[in-house]
Structure formats: C-alpha cells, structure tokens
Amino acid sequence: MKHNFRKIEGKWQQKWEEAGIFHAVDGSDKPKFYGLVEFPYPSGAGMHVGHIKAYSSLEVISRKRRMEGYNVLFPIGFDAFGLPTENYAIKTGTHPRKITDNNIAKFTDQLKKVGFSFDWDRVVDTTDEDYYKWTQWIFLKMFEHGLVFRSKALVNYCPSCKVVLSNEDSQGGKCDICHSDVIQKSKDVWYLKITEYADKLLAGLDDVDYPVNVKQQQVNWIGKSTGAFVNFTLDGIDEKLEIYTTRPDTLFGVTFMVIAPEHPLIDKYADRIANMDAVKNYRTECAKKTEFERTQLVKDKTGVKLEGIEAVNPVNGKKIPVFIADYVMMGYGTGAIMAVPAHDQRDYDFAKAFGVEIIEVIKGGDISVEAYAGDGEMVNSDFLNGYDNKKDSIARMIEELEKMGIGHAGVQFKMKDWAFNRQRYWGEPIPIVHCDHCGVVPVPYEELPLRLPNVENFEPGEEGESPLAKIESFVNCTCPKCGAPARRETDTMPQWAGSSWYFLRYIDPKNDDMFAALDKVKYWMPVDWYNGGMEHVTRHVIYSRFWHHFLYDLGLVNTPEPYAKRSIQGLILGPDGDKMSKSKGNVVDPLDIVDDFGADTLRTYIMFMGDYSAATPWNDNAVKGCKRFLERVSGFTDMISEDAETKKLETPFHKTIKKVSSDIEDMKFNTAIAALMTLTNDIYNLGKVSNEQVQIFAKLLYPFAPHLCEEIWEVTGGTGFLSDNSWPVYDEAKTVDAQTEIGVQINGKLRGTVVIPTGAEKEEVFAIAKADEKIASLVEGKTFVKEIYVPNRVVNFVVK
RNA sequence: GCAGGAGUGGCGGAAUGGCAGACGCAUCAGACUCAAAAUCUGACGAGGGUGACCUUGUGUGGGUUCAAGUCCCAUCUCCUGCACCA
Numbered sequence A: 001m002k003h004n005f006r007k008i009e010g011k012w013q014q015k016w017e018e019a020g021i022f023h024a025v026d027g028s029d030k031p032k033f034y035g036l037v038e039f040p041y042p043s044g045a046g047m048h049v050g051h052i053k054a055y056s057s058l059e060v061i062s063r064k065r066r067m068e069g070y071n072v073l074f075p076i077g078f079d080a081f082g083l084p085t086e087n088y089a090i091k092t093g094t095h096p097r098k099i100t101d102n103n104i105a106k107f108t109d110q111l112k113k114v115g116f117s118f119d120w121d122r123v124v125d126t127t128d129e130d131y132y133k134w135t136q137w138i139f140l141k142m143f144e145h146g147l148v149f150r151s152k153a154l155v156n157y158c159p160s161c162k163v164v165l166s167n168e169d170s171q172g173g174k175c176d177i178c179h180s181d182v183i184q185k186s187k188d189v190w191y192l193k194i195t196e197y198a199d200k201l202l203a204g205l206d207d208v209d210y211p212v213n214v215k216q217q218q219v220n221w222i223g224k225s226t227g228a229f230v231n232f233t234l235d236g237i238d239e240k241l242e243i244y245t246t247r248p249d250t251l252f253g254v255t256f257m258v259i260a261p262e263h264p265l266i267d268k269y270a271d272r273i274a275n276m277d278a279v280k281n282y283r284t285e286c287a288k289k290t291e292f293e294r295t296q297l298v299k300d301k302t303g304v305k306l307e308g309i310e311a312v313n314p315v316n317g318k319k320i321p322v323f324i325a326d327y328v329m330m331g332y333g334t335g336a337i338m339a340v341p342a343h344d345q346r347d348y349d350f351a352k353a354f355g356v357e358i359i360e361v362i363k364g365g366d367i368s369v370e371a372y373a374g375d376g377e378m379v380n381s382d383f384l385n386g387y388d389n390k391k392d393s394i395a396r397m398i399e400e401l402e403k404m405g406i407g408h409a410g411v412q413f414k415m416k417d418w419a420f421n422r423q424r425y426w427g428e429p430i431p432i433v434h435c436d437h438c439g440v441v442p443v444p445y446e447e448l449p450l451r452l453p454n455v456e457n458f459e460p461g462e463e464g465e466s467p468l469a470k471i472e473s474f475v476n477c478t479c480p481k482c483g484a485p486a487r488r489e490t491d492t493m494p495q496w497a498g499s500s501w502y503f504l505r506y507i508d509p510k511n512d513d514m515f516a517a518l519d520k521v522k523y524w525m526p527v528d529w530y531n532g533g534m535e536h537v538t539r540h541v542i543y544s545r546f547w548h549h550f551l552y553d554l555g556l557v558n559t560p561e562p563y564a565k566r567s568i569q570g571l572i573l574g575p576d577g578d579k580m581s582k583s584k585g586n587v588v589d590p591l592d593i594v595d596d597f598g599a600d601t602l603r604t605y606i607m608f609m610g611d612y613s614a615a616t617p618w619n620d621n622a623v624k625g626c627k628r629f630l631e632r633v634s635g636f637t638d639m640i641s642e643d644a645e646t647k648k649l650e651t652p653f654h655k656t657i658k659k660v661s662s663d664i665e666d667m668k669f670n671t672a673i674a675a676l677m678t679l680t681n682d683i684y685n686l687g688k689v690s691n692e693q694v695q696i697f698a699k700l701l702y703p704f705a706p707h708l709c710e711e712i713w714e715v716t717g718g719t720g721f722l723s724d725n726s727w728p729v730y731d732e733a734k735t736v737d738a739q740t741e742i743g744v745q746i747n748g749k750l751r752g753t754v755v756i757p758t759g760a761e762k763e764e765v766f767a768i769a770k771a772d773e774k775i776a777s778l779v780e781g782k783t784f785v786k787e788i789y790v791p792n793r794v795v796n797f798v799v800k
Numbered sequence B: 001g002c003a004g005g006a007g008u009g010g011c012g013g014a015a016u017g018g019c020a021g022a023c024g025c026a027u028c029a030g031a032c033u034c035a036a037a038a039u040c041u042g043a044c045g046a047g048g049g050u051g052a053c054c055u056u057g058u059g060u061g062g063g064u065u066c067a068a069g070u071c072c073c074a075u076c077u078c079c080u081g082c083a084c085c086a
Helices: A005-019 A049-067 A083-092 A096-114 A129-144 A168-173 A194-207 A212-222 A248-253 A264-268 A276-288 A291-296 A345-354 A390-404 A518-524 A540-553 A590-597 A599-608 A620-638 A644-665 A669-686 A691-701 A706-715 A762-771 A773-779
Strands: A032-037 A071-073 A148-158 A163-165 A183-192 A225-234 A240-245 A256-259 A304-312 A319-324 A336-339 A407-412 A432-435 A439-442 A476-478 A485-488 A529-532 A566-568 A739-746 A749-757 A784-790 A794-799
Touching (some): A005 A599, A049 A529, A049 A590, A049 A599, A049 A644, A049 A669, A096 A599, A148 A168, A163 A183, A194 A212, A225 A248, A225 A390, A240 A248, A240 A256, A248 A390, A256 A345, A276 A319, A336 A345, A590 A599, A599 A669, A599 A706, A691 A706, A749 A762, A762 A773, A762 A784, A762 A794, A773 A794
Parallel strands (some): A032 A071, A032 A529
Antiparallel strands (some): A148 A183, A225 A240, A225 A304, A225 A407, A256 A336, A304 A319, A432 A439, A476 A485, A739 A749
16 A cells, blocks of 8 residues: 555544543553653744654553553643743733643644644643642642741842742753843742752652663752861850861861851951951952852952951861852852861862961872872871871761760752742742731632733833732732731742642642542552653752652652653754754754654654664654655555465564564664564565564554554554554564574684574584585684684684 | 763664674665656675685774673763852
8 A cells, every 4th residue: 555644644643532542541450551751831833853752752652551451641731831931922912821822722733743642631731720729739738838938048030031040940050041141139039948858859769760860960969968067166256157068077177267258247247357348349249240150260269358357166276267258159058168278179279379378187198289188197186196088087076076066967968949939920829928917828728729810911020020019909918817908929930830740630630629639649650651851850850859759748649759760862953963943944843744754754763863862963864764664664565465475574573573572661762663674674575474464563663653553454454443452472482593694703703604503502503614615724724722602693713 | 170971884873792884864886767756676884806705994092801892991082961069
C-alpha cells in the first residue's frame, strides 16, 4: 500500500478519540504506569520541535506499556500563568485569560495533530480557578505549618520585569525571563521555608532513580556544608559576633574578621566607628554593583577597616581588626567570617592587599606564596599542636568550643528560602489579608478560590507594586478574624507555584473536595517515570519535591518523593548547529514537518536523530530519510507471501523484537529504529514476508509511528486497536543464527574470518580456523604459544 | 576554582574489553527515463597496490592485556551547571 499520511493520520486520530482508548482507569486491577512529561507553557508561538522531543520518550514508552498490559496514565496540561502572557496582554490590550485560552486551544490542536496518546479527559490548566484554588489551599497549609514568613530583605530584583526573583530564578545574576542583570533591592518578601526541607531533599535523592548529573546538580544547589558556629566578641562592648566556618581547626590562625557590608552590626555601632563616611561610601558602591559584577572581580579584594572596633578571638583572647568587604555575603552563614589568611586563599589575597598579619597553623605549604588548604601538622595552636589531619583537629576544636561555651558544630546550606511573591497580575493571588489589629491573617479555606479580579489594566507600578494594588474592590476587605476593614495582599505567586503539584491533580482533576482523593493518590503515585529538561533541575524539580515532601508530612500523599525516575532530553539545535532562536532564523516548526511529511515521519525522525539525552542538530535530509523508511514499511503489504521462504526471517525478527524491546526501556530510541531499518532491509532483500511478520513489525514500530502501524494492522486483518493487542515476545533460542562468522586474529591482528556452527566447542573452532587457507599459510612454521576463543566472537592465535 | 559529561568518517551517530564505523544522511558510479524527479543496484575512513591484499586509523602522550574507542595514569579541547558559600 502507499503511505498516504494525509489520509490515515486524521482517520486514526479521530478513531482513537472516539474510542477513548487512552483514558486511564482509576483503581484498575492491571499494574499501573504513570508516565509524566513537563506540561508546556502555552506561548503564542505554538509548539517547538523541542516539545515534541520532550514528550516523545514517554509517548513511546506509554504506548508500549499499554500493549504490555499496563493501566497507563499519560496526562498533559498547561502551565499558563506567567510573564510572557501578561506582557503580551499589556502590549495588545487583550486580557490574559483570552490569550491563554487561545494559546491552549492552539497547543491542544497541535498536540493532537502529532498524535500523542495523552488522556485528554484529565487536562489541567494552572490558571483555572478550580485548579489554583488548590494551589492557594496548599499555600495556606504551609502558612498554617509555619513554612511561610514575610521579611523585609535585600532580594534579587529585575528592573526590567519589575519583579522580585527567587535565587533559582536569577541564576548567574540574570533574570530568568528577560536575561537583564538582576539588582539587589530591599523589599517586603514572602518566603517559603524550603531550607527547612533541605536535609530531606538531600536524603531523598538516595531513594530515586535520577541521572547522576541531575542528582549532582541538586546536591550542589542544596549545598550542604558542615562546620561550626563560633562566637567572637567585640573588645569593650558586650556584643557577640557569630561566624560560621568549615575550618574551626584553624581558629588559632585568625588574624582579622570580615563582615558583609550589609551587616546590621555596622549601624548598631555607627557612633563608635571613626571612619563611618568611608564605610558608607563603600556600602553605596557595593549596592550599585550587580550580582554579576560582584562575582566578576574575584581577584581584587576590596574593603574598609572599621576604625574604633576590634574583635577578640575567643580561643586566645587576641585582639584583631574587623573589616567590611563584599567578598562576604550577608545571605550565607551569619554574614561574618573569621579570616585565616594562611589557609584560605580569599583571606590571603585580602590580607596581602591590606597588610594584615598571616600566621601559619598547619605545616605543609609555603605561605609566603599562597594559602595552604591541605592537611599537615598543626603548629602555633595550643592544644591542637601535633594533630596532623583536619578531621581529628576539627573534632578536637569543636569539643573544646562546646566545653568553653563559645561555639558548636553546625551545618549550612547554600540553598536559600524561596522568595514567593511577584508584583504581577497574571498569577495566583496570595490568600492573605493585612489587618491593622490582627496583623497577617490567612484567608479562610472555605473562601477559596481567591479569584483574580477581572480588570483592564495590568501594568505594574513604577516602583514595582502589583497591578492588583490599584484595584480598590480587590484590596479592600474585612479581616476574617476580627471583621474590621482590612487590605488584601496584592502580590501574586511565582510561575513555579502551579507546577509544584500539578502531577497530583491529573490523578483526580475534577475533585471539588480535595486536590486529589487519597485513595486515588495511593493507586497512582509515585510518578513512575518523569521526563523533562535539564533547566528545571534546580527549579521546578526541587520546588515540587519540596511541596510533595510537605504534603507527605501532612499525610495527604503516600510517598515522600514524587518521582521514582527522572530522565532528561537533549536539545534540538538548528540545522546550523546553534541553539534555535528566532533572531538567528534557524527555528524549525514541527507543524510544517507534519504538513509536508506527516506526524509519523516527524516522530520517527526526532527519535532517530541521535542519542536522546544529547544535543543534536536538525537535518532536513535526514527527515526525508525517515519518510523513505516509512514508505518502505508501507510496501510490506504488497510483499506478503505465505510460502516457506519467509521462515528465513524468523531469526532476524526475534533479534529485532529483543533489541527494540530493551532499547526502548534504555531510551536508546535511535538504535531501536535502526534495528527496525535493518530488518526492513532484510525483508526487502528476501522480497517477501508473511502476514504475521508484517503484523509483528507493525507492533514494534507502533510506538514511534502509530498512525501508519494502525493502518497496516487493519489492512492485514488485525482486530481492534494496536494498543489493545500485546507487545511481541521473542524466543531467546530463535535470536541466534545456526552459523556465525567470527574473526580470526594472529597476535591480536585480524587476519581473516571463518564461519562456525553457532555455539561450537572451542577445539572445533580452532580446527576450523586453522584449516582456513589464509590462516594456515600465515601460521605455517610457527609455534602456537596461546589460543584464545571468545564464544561466537573471535579467535586469537598467539604464535612465535 | 568546584562538580558532572563528551571528544569516533564529509555529517548525525553505532559498538557487554573481542571483526571499529551498525543505521541514516550526503557524495560518486550504474540501471530506468527524451530528460529531470522518484525508485532500484553498487561504492564510500585515510595511504598504498593491476589484484587477492597490505599499512594505518576512535583528541594527544604513556601504561595494563593474547586483545583497548572501551580499563589505568597524565595531558589538551569542548559542553553543562554552580561559584568570593567562609
């Protein structure tokens, strides 16, 4: 038959939809499989080829699982709150609701055209009030459990988007949305205490199947370090100056202290600081620097000495100077450090620049040249003298600090609490009321959802106030606690709120009483396999793990970890090898490929391009190659013959079933398709194939090219849909040929090949190899030192 | 600087320590055609030889092994993430 994709693709998509074959069944007796892909942000541009690649892996696996008898949940939805929509709304004067609805309709249509087997009955939309009601509900639960707090603090702020950003949203000192330089601004910020879950998020990684680099990145992001907190004192003032250090063993080498320019101690003792003008100037300069600039000047240490203030080293009573310098961050540890120039390079650079004393306490380096961070014998260190490794001396020092009551062991995390409010319209309203009498009051659960007011003007204020602040009818309310007039919180939640729990809503998308019923959660969770992008590893994945751990602690879900397994897809690059971008004009529109070559070709090509997890450039010619392959497969129906010759294909078929089955599980989609191409070549070489063999082939190719395979299945007399039929099984005995060609090496160099009966005994194989004319002539007159045989692979004769 | 990963034909990429380059693309030659496209057949790492074949070859330099793209040591390059984190 001809491969008329225009005719068959629409036909099968309609049939699948009418028959509802991709609907998951709650509580079925079959084993369950929950395959999850990251739901898209429905942008106006429509789908990108990257979306297709991201969904194709679990699409293939889900289709295979259904044939293997699983009850499959493979859902899709839309993560639709966010700035691009809001900005577009401001630009065009169209309401974000309308833009979102249009974009969702477009994405839905496109996803269906590609033939994804999503369960369209469970679609979620994070901007739907029946959905965000539960986002707000979980937020209130966190509030109730003390995981939400408000504080005025220096935060990452994007001057272009006019919003506060979390640490995760401003990686590399750039705004995640518009890539402008992020500045530090003092703002009222709502935080979620993700740091309270830092240890659980770290430990949980032991129980899940994530790629090593993903785990490593999360470990780095959480950034746990162990060390000690030590209280220094200020000379002549009854004030403690607490520092955090990972090297308490070097305490005798402390020659100065450094505090962050924003440290509160400076203002507290401003009257004692003789050079306050210089200090103020330095602080102003630091505030002007972007995070990026601050990290660029790694080499040049700057700072100002606090004249009139001296610290006292608690272990030896020595008076030491105190500096402010921007190499110490207010946001990490206590915002103050003890400086040990002899054994820390940053302190060393600073000491050299400011002429501070350097005292060696660990032997082994040359401190006239650089700081020494290695192990060695302790010197100049009182009771630590003679210790010769970090581990012992740290333990001994902490013991002493605790005994003296001036310090204790402690841990620190690089991860910071999650800045959770945005001064924007298109997000979930934060369900909090500010009352003059009662302070911060949560909106009662029964009043949820707290709806976004329908307004015309979405512009944020110049100083970064939320657009909601201008809407009197929204802002003015009564206090839920005392009934007095009060004001609503006008900030909204960040983009990542709705996606932190969406996989739970798929389980029970229409439930009005709960985000998802526990019995259904128990049936479906955890997600068996979650595929997505590397860019979400230190954002969405870590946020959603946090929320899920919290819900687990409340007993509302059955597992602490939401995702049993995580995989990552690589980028699709433009044909020129660069990242696809509108400005470079190298973007490939997947719908163009569907129109020109068909959805099956697009899907097959994307899975065949290369290693699934690697970045691979697009190649238009190779797309045509996949089209050609599918056309050859279509041709099988014209080659069907029921004669005995087709028995010759038995071994190739069993081999292919084996390889395709295992390659799909290993996400080696490219070699699975290559194996099917090889089998296709075998069939063409023979020129005939049995009806049953064509049907097996259709089943194997079905996850990749489902429309064509359903058509072949129908034409060859198959009953029902392929998803209702079983995945082919192979017979191990039939995966081997009767004869095998093996290589024959002499002294490790390939000198020829011989054909042996598969599985032949060693001695027989040696005999066959030695009988080979060419081999015989090459070994003539030599002595055999060693004879090696690797079964069905190679023979190696070592001769002299 | 720290962590993780990768270097294989013209290209995308295959190879449980056992015949390097599967499969696809591109290219070249041939068939079909008035011609082109499509399709089919064949060749296709490099160097040499009329030829069967020979030599060489997986970033670079060493090593282990009967045998190394694969393991070990060193080194270079590239990608990804984090980064003055005390």
